[in-house]
Amino acid sequence: xxxxxxxxxxxxxxxxxxxxxxxxxxxxxxxxxxxxxxxxxxxxxxxxxxxxxxxxxxxxxxxxxxxxxxxxxxxxxxxxxxxxxxxxxxxxxxxxxxxxxxxxxxxxxxxxxxxxxxxxxxxxxxxxxxxxxxxxxxxxxxxxxxxxxxxxxxxxxxxxxxxxxxxxxxxxxxxxxxxxxxxxxxxxxxxxxxxxxxxxxxxxxxxxxxxxxxxxxxxxxxxxxxxxxxxxxxxxxxxxxxxxxxxxxxxxxxxxxxxxxxxxxxxxxxxxxxxxxxxxxxxxxxxxxxxxxxxxxxxxxxxxxxxxxxxxxxxxxxxxxxxxxxxxxxxxxxxxxxxxxxxxxxxxxxxxxxxxxxxxxxxxxxxxxxxxxxxxxxxxxxxxxxxxxxxxxxxxx
Amino acid sequence: xxxxxxxxxxxxxxxxxxxxxxxxxxxxxxxxxxxxxxxxxxxxxxxxxxxxxxxxxxxxxxxxxxxxxxxxxxxxxxxxxxxxxxxxxxxxxxxxxxxxxxxxxxxxxxxxxxxxxxxxxxxxxxxxxxxxxxxxxxxxxxxxxxxxxxxxxxxxxxxxxxxxxxxxxxxxxxxxxxxxxxxxxxxxxxxxxxxxxxxxxxxxxxxxxxxxxxxxxxxxxxxxxxxxxxxxxxxxxxxxxxxxxxxxxxxxxxxxxxxxxxxxxxxxxxxxxxxxxxxxxxxxxxxxxxxxxxxxxxxxxxxxxxxxxxxxxxxxxxxxxxxxxxxxxxxxxxxxxxxxxxxxxxxxxxxxxxxxxxxxxxxx
Numbered sequence: 187x188x189x190x191x192x193x194x195x196x197x198x199x200x201x202x203x204x205x206x207x208x209x210x211x212x213x214x215x216x217x218x219x220x221x222x223x224x225x226x227x228x229x230x231x232x233x234x235x236x237x238x239x240x241x242x243x244x245x246x247x248x249x250x251x252x253x254x255x256x257x258x259x260x261x262x263x264x265x266x267x268x269x270x271x272x273x274x275x276x277x278x279x280x281x282x283x284x285x286x287x288x289x290x291x292x293x294x295x296x297x298x299x300x301x302x303x304x305x306x307x308x309x310x311x312x313x314x315x316x317x318x319x320x321x322x323x324x325x326x327x328x329x330x331x332x333x334x335x336x337x338x339x340x341x342x343x344x345x346x347x348x349x350x351x352x353x354x355x356x357x358x359x360x361x362x363x364x365x366x367x368x369x370x371x372x373x374x375x376x377x378x379x380x381x382x383x384x385x386x387x388x389x390x391x392x393x394x395x396x397x398x399x400x401x402x403x404x405x406x407x408x409x410x411x412x413x414x415x416x417x418x419x420x421x422x423x424x425x426x427x428x429x430x431x432x433x434x435x436x437x438x439x440x441x442x443x444x445x446x447x448x449x450x451x452x453x454x455x456x457x458x459x460x461x462x463x464x465x466x467x468x469x470x471x472x473x474x475x476x477x478x479x480x481x482x483x484x485x486x487x488x489x490x491x492x493x494x495x496x497x498x499x500x501x502x503x504x505x506x507x508x509x510x511x512x513x514x515x516x517x518x519x520x521x522x523x524x525x526x527x528x529x530x531x532x533x534x535x536x537x538x539x540x541x542x543x544x545x546x547x548x549x550x551x552x553x554x555x556x557x558x559x560x561x562x563x564x565x566x567x568x569x570x571x572x573x574x575x576x577x578x579x580x581x582x583x
Numbered sequence: 584x585x586x587x588x589x590x591x592x593x594x595x596x597x598x599x600x601x602x603x604x605x606x607x608x609x610x611x612x613x614x615x616x617x618x619x620x621x622x623x624x625x626x627x628x629x630x631x632x633x634x635x636x637x638x639x640x641x642x643x644x645x646x647x648x649x650x651x652x653x654x655x656x657x658x659x660x661x662x663x664x665x666x667x668x669x670x671x672x673x674x675x676x677x678x679x680x681x682x683x684x685x686x687x688x689x690x691x692x693x694x695x696x697x698x699x700x701x702x703x704x705x706x707x708x709x710x711x712x713x714x715x716x717x718x719x720x721x722x723x724x725x726x727x728x729x730x731x732x733x734x735x736x737x738x739x740x741x742x743x744x745x746x747x748x749x750x751x752x753x754x755x756x757x758x759x760x761x762x763x764x765x766x767x768x769x770x771x772x773x774x775x776x777x778x779x780x781x782x783x784x785x786x787x788x789x790x791x792x793x794x795x796x797x798x799x800x801x802x803x804x805x806x807x808x809x810x811x812x813x814x815x816x817x818x819x820x821x822x823x824x825x826x827x828x829x830x831x832x833x834x835x836x837x838x839x840x841x842x843x844x845x846x847x848x849x850x851x852x853x854x855x856x857x858x859x860x861x862x863x864x865x866x867x868x869x870x871x872x873x874x875x876x877x878x879x880x881x882x883x884x885x886x887x888x889x890x891x892x893x894x895x896x897x898x899x900x901x902x903x904x905x906x907x908x909x910x911x912x913x914x915x916x917x918x919x920x921x922x923x924x925x926x927x928x929x930x931x932x933x934x935x936x937x938x939x940x941x942x943x944x945x946x947x
Contacts, residue, residue, distance in 0.1 A: 188593075188653055189586045190883050247585045468896040469815065471719050472903075472939065487877070487901040490894075494876035495869070498587050515869045571861035574868045575845060582856050 196248040203252040206236060207259025212545075215260040218391040219548050223383055225346070226266060226391060230298050233267040237294075250442040250500040254493075257446025258453075261552040262391030264443065268347070269293060271339055272436055272560075273301030276352040276368055279432040280410040289370055292348055302343040302351040304334035304397050311336075312565045314354070315363045319399065321355035321409075328369060328409065330355055330377070330402040338559070340395040341380050344373045351378075351397065352410065368410040377402030388551030430510075437513040437560055438499035441520035444556035445493050448524040451531035451549045452485055458535060481534060485527045492516070492523040514561070514569040521557030521566075528553040587876070589657060597657050603632060604665025612666035615787035616930055621669055623704075629673040630704040634658055635680055643692055644700035650684060652820055652885040655947025656827040656878050663831030667934045668787035670828060670945075675744045677946050679707035679753050682764055682817055688808040691766070698750060709753040709764075710740035710793060711943030720755070720762060720818055720942055725795065727756035727765055732802050734758075734765055736773070736795040742944055746776050746791035753806065754795065755814070755943070762814045764806030773798030784933030817946065819885055819895035824947040826878040826895075826902035829938045830871055833906045836913030836931040837867045843926075844916055860916055867909045874898065874905045882947070903939045910935035 192200070210232050218226050256264040270277070270293045277289045292299050310316040319332025330353060334340075343349030350372045358365035371378055381396040456466070459482070466479050475483070495516040502509035528550040532539035539546045557563045572582050589597065607625050615621050630636075639645020655677075662670035680699050683691050698705050713724050725738025736756050746752060752767045752774075767774055777792040806812040841864050844855035854860045881894035913928040914921035921928045 187586060187590050188588065188879055188883060189584055190880050191584070193584060468893045469721065469818070470896075471717075471942070472900060473717055474719060483897060483900060486893075487897045490877050490880075490897060491870070491873035491901065494880065495873050497585060498872075498876060501585055501587055512872075515872060518865075519869050519873060567862050567865050568858070570869060571858070571865035574841065574865060575855050575861060577845075577855065577861075581853075582858070582861050 192248070192251075196251070199248050200251045200255055203236075203255035204258070206232075207255050211256070211259030211263050215263065215545055215548070216542070218260075218263060219388075220542075222385060222390040223393070226263065229263060230266065230268060234296070234298055236267070246504045247497060247500050250439060250496065253439055253442040254446040254449065257443045258450045259446075260391065261443055261447050261555075262389035264446075265338060265389060265392035266342070268298035268300055268342075270301040271343075272303035272432075273343065273350055273352040273370075275436050276303055276432045277301075277350075277370065277410060279435055280368055282411070285370070285407075285410060289350060289372075292350075297347065298342075299347040300339045300342040300349040302337050302339045302349065304337045304340065304351050304353045306336045307333060308335055312562060315366065317354055317356060317366065318359070319353065319355040320359070321357050321367065321369055323357070323406070324403075326406045327403045328406060330369060330371065330399040330404065332399050334397045334399070335382075336384070336559075337395050337397050339393060340397050341383060341393040344371075344378060344397065345380050347373060349373050353397075353399065369404060370408040370410060371399075371402060371404055372408075375402060375404060387554060388548065389555050433560060434508075434510050434513045435503060437517040437566070438496050438503065438509075440556055440560045441492065441496040441499070441513075441516040444520040444524035444553060445489065445496060447549050447553045447556070448485075448489050448492070448520075448527040451528045451546055451553075452482075452489055454544070454546055454549075455482060455485070455531045455534055458538065478534065481530060485530055488523040488527055492520040495519050511570060511573040514566040514573070517561065518563050518566045518570060521563045524553040525557050587879075593654050593657055596654060597661055599632060600634070600658050600661040601664075603629065604661055608662075608665030608669050612669065612787070613924075613927060613930065615666070615668065617786075617924075619786050619789075621672055621787050625669065626672060626704050629669075631702075634662075635674065635676045636699050638684065639680065639696050639700055640684075640692070643696035645696065650681075652823060652882040652947055653879065655820075656823055656882040659824050659827040659945065659947050660831040660834070660875065660878075663828035664835050665831075666787070667828060667832050667937075668785040670831070671744055671785060671788050674824075674945055674947070676705060676707045678709035678744075678943075679749075679751055681820065681946050682709070682753055682806055682812060683766075685816070686764075686807045686810075686812040688803075688810075690803065691806070691808070695751060695766070705750060706745045706748040707751045707753075708743055708745050708749045709755065709943060709946075710743040710746070711755045712740065712742040712940070714739055714741040714792060718942075721814075722760075723755060723757040723762055725754070725756040727758040727763060727805075729758070729802065730799075733799045734802060734805060736765060736767070736798040736800065738795050739792065740795070741780065741790075741792045742940070743776075743791050743793055744788055744944060746793055747779070747789065752793075756795075761811075763811050764814070764817075765800055766804040766806065767795075767798060767800055771798055771800060782937070784930070784935075784937050815890075815892060816885070818943070819881070819891050821943050821946045822895040822899035823878050823882045823885065823891075824945040825938055825941055826874065826881070826898045827947070828945060829902035829906035829935070830875045830878065832931050832934055832938075833867070833871050833874075833909035836910045836928055836935070837864065837871060839926075839928055839931075840864065840867075840913040840916040843920075847917075854916070863912045863916060867912055870905045871909065874902050877901060906935040906938055 321328045356365040379398045384394040499512040499516040637646045637648040638650040641647035727734045775794045780790045877898040884891035910932040
């Protein structure tokens with residue numbers, strides 16, 4: 187039955203997340219935007235308390251809606267919250283039962299711990315099949331060499347906690363996609379170094395680093411997936427497809443993040459207007475609405491549209507329905523909607539919007555990342571286009 | 584529990600309507616648009632599906648099915664995918680039936696609902712839109728003035744579907760500045776139905792202007808009697824119906840353009856192999872889905888008897904824009920061929936523009 191009602195437990199979980207965002211994120215939001223590489227120690231400790239509520243991450247509709255609330259609070263700080271993150275998602279999606287147990291256990295312990303995923307390299311971003319980081323088997327070990335950039339939470343995962351990073355490397359460059367495999371590199375492994383910590387447009391509380399792998403040796407068992415698929419077969423891209431399946435789970439979450447930032451801006455605009463005695467007259471015909479009302483209503487419908495697509499994608503995942511198309515749709519829409527909504531908010535609010543005294547300008551900067559990471563809007567549009575046309579990547583480049 | 588799965592029963596109805604749309608509506612819609620006529624046989628077949636009468640209570644001779652805005656939205660999309668003009672014709676009696684069902688007095692229900700439980704299509708309609716700029720359903724120029732045991736209606740209406748053949752018309756008029764509904768039976772003195780209108784699209788649907796000149800109806804004909812009606816809710820039920828229909832029209836155009844783009848070869852490969860075309864299609868697919876889900880949510884709220892003014896208004900405005908963009912792209916992707924009436928995309932393009940005008944012309 188089509189239903190939009192949350193259960194009382196879900197509602198409570200979302201409300202708790204909102205309260206946390208209001209109490210512990212908003213007050214320090216500006217500070218950690220302006221003090222980019224400073225560690226929000228106290229906040230991280232506070233976040234640990236959230237685990238009793240089901241943590242920061244998780245599957246299902248309520249988890250996604252909690253992400254929306256945290257990002258309504260602060261998207262950068264949300265990414266600084268301890269948890270398995272994208273690395274954890276990859277382990278969960280591609281790992282064996284034994285691997286899931288071995289690698290994810292640490293996230294349930296008392297010390298803050300982060301997971302990261304390393305895919306992008308200096309010379310390739312969206313073209314993930316072109317990665318040149320290598321993994322060579324030597325007896326019971328893999329030896330990893332290469333450089334990964336833009337690793338979200340890489341520093342926290344590898345230096346500040348007993349975390350892990352899922353590194354994508356090729357075991358046979360000539361095999362293309364088929365040669366690409368995910369490997370788990372745990373914190374403290376010799377041969378991996380955190381380098382350059384990026385200075386960014388937004389989400390500044392989130393650490394984004396370069397990881398350099400120099401003869402980094404990891405146990406043979408750290409390759410994700412069943413041992414049988416370790417043979418290289420050029421026609422077998424199952425491993426790569428599995429990698430991409432990780433994105434089916436994470437893209438709706440990015441959409442939820444975008445939606446949270448967008449709603450922060452939307453709420454602020456509406457509150458400001460209300461203080462000025464301006465109420466949006468929803469039932470009015472189009473020609474009677476003011477330009478301002480039309481703008482706000484457009485922002486609201488963009489928010490709604492994105493949220494509906496996000497909820498559907500997350501719901502499908504929770505029902506174990508394939509959601510490759512729907513998760514990309516949600517990501518495209520939410521990335522774009524959040525970008526537009528926050529930009530419009532700055533415009534509508536004029537001097538209040540552009541000033542660093544308020545958070546609107548920050549939200550505009552924060553929102554933009556959602557249209558870029560985990561596949562740019564364009565890459566996701568390409569995924570959608572191929573799916574609806576039933577075209578291969580050769581048929582639609 | 585959040586869910587995006589229709590019930591089994593809803594899915595059965597959707598499948599049935601989709602089948603009808605494919606087998607019947609899609610076979611003749613172009614001809615109908617050219618001739619301005621819909622075969623009566625098709626209307627009767629649609630009537631036989633029970634889409635209008637199913638929710639009429641057994642006491643009034645109906646099937647006594649559950650009234651569901653959400654189910655209505657699912658049906659409206661499929662019908663409009665078949666053809667918008669026919670969809671509006673088929674669902675036209677709902678413009679009268681649903682307000683009576685939801686807000687009519689017991690007497691009004693007993694008197695009027697049995698008419699719609701027969702085996703044959705019975706036309707009835709509602710008159711809301713007025714032929715002027717700055718039309719506002721909540722600020723009508725048509726007036727209703729109480730005079731003893733009667734109401735006197737004065738004003739002009741337009742875009743009244745099937746007015747000429749309707750047994751009864753629900754006329755919306757301002758009574759002391761508030762919109763209320765009044766039941767006007769065929770042949771009531773003072774009710775003049777003008778010539779059939781000529782519109783840019785939905786050409787197969789017969790719409791009329793009508794004039795009310797000191798048209799007197801008994802006071803019992805006020806929708807909901809002394810209590811009146813919750814016009815805002817009716818408007819919202821209309822908004823979600825139209826939003827769902829916009830989704831249906833957009834989807835028709837999108838599907839056609841997509842298949843065309845996959846087969847039309849230029850510079851050695853299908854034009855869909857170019858991102859300029861592929862991205863237009865992908866974006867349209869995304870917007871169609873988003874609009875549909877928004878319409879579902881608003882309809883769900885209406886079924887829960889919540890005030891859905893915000894959601895229904897937002898999705899209506901969003902759908903108006905979405906269907907225009909989607910159908911415009913349908914024409915654009917076909918290029919010169921899209922402009923030729925051999926292809927249907929120009930028809931959907933004309934129909935698409937209408938949604939910003941069609942307030943109150945469909946209801947679920």
